[in-house]
Amino acid sequence: VHVMESGGTSAQPGGSLRLSCQVSGYTANFYCMGWFRQAPGKEREGVATIDHDGDTRYADSVKGRFTVSEDNAKKILYLQMNNLKPEDTAMYYCAVGTSGACITMGRYFAGRLVLQDVAPKFGYWGQGTQVTVSS
Numbered sequence: 097v098h099v100m101e102s103g104g105t106s107a108q109p110g111g112s113l114r115l116s117c118q119v120s121g122y123t124a125n126f127y128c129m130g131w132f133r134q135a136p137g138k139e140r141e142g143v144a145t146i147d148h149d150g151d152t153r154y155a156d157s158v159k160g161r162f163t164v165s166e167d168n169a170k171k172i173l174y175l176q177m178n179n180l181k182p183e184d185t186a187m188y189y190c191a192v193g194t195s196g197a198c199i200t201m202g203r204y205f206a207g208r209l210v211l212q213d214v215a216p217k218f219g220y221w222g223q224g225t226q227v228t229v230s231s
Contacts, residue, residue, distance in 0.1 A: 109229055109231055115190075117222060126147075197214070
């Protein structure tokens with residue numbers, strides 16, 4: 097399985113970016129795909145997930161600004177990021193796991209789990225793409 101992110105670049109506050117994640121070699125019909133990010137000096141955090149049914153979940157910090165979607169036929173995951181803020185600056189990672197991973201992420205986004213509890217649910221990770229938001 098190969099996971100590769102793209103689309104990271106610099107943007108101004110209030111701007112928009114779209115990240116892409118190409119997944120190849122993953123053939124399971126039931127899955128969870130997610131976006132995570134890690135800012136300098138901070139722990140990695142979950143951003144958004146989408147499962148094989150198209151159900152999405154988001155961190156409170158990005159709700160209403162970010163949208164996760166997928167092109168199922170092409171196995172591409174997207175993250176549309178609008179109204180970017182300087183605090184969105186981070187390395188963004190894409191990950192793929194079993195469908196149960198999205199259920200677990202729901203508890204994570206609700207604050208009932210920490211990332212160390214949920215990250216192992218995702219077996220495949222990309223190398224990351226850098227997003228920098230500054231004026």
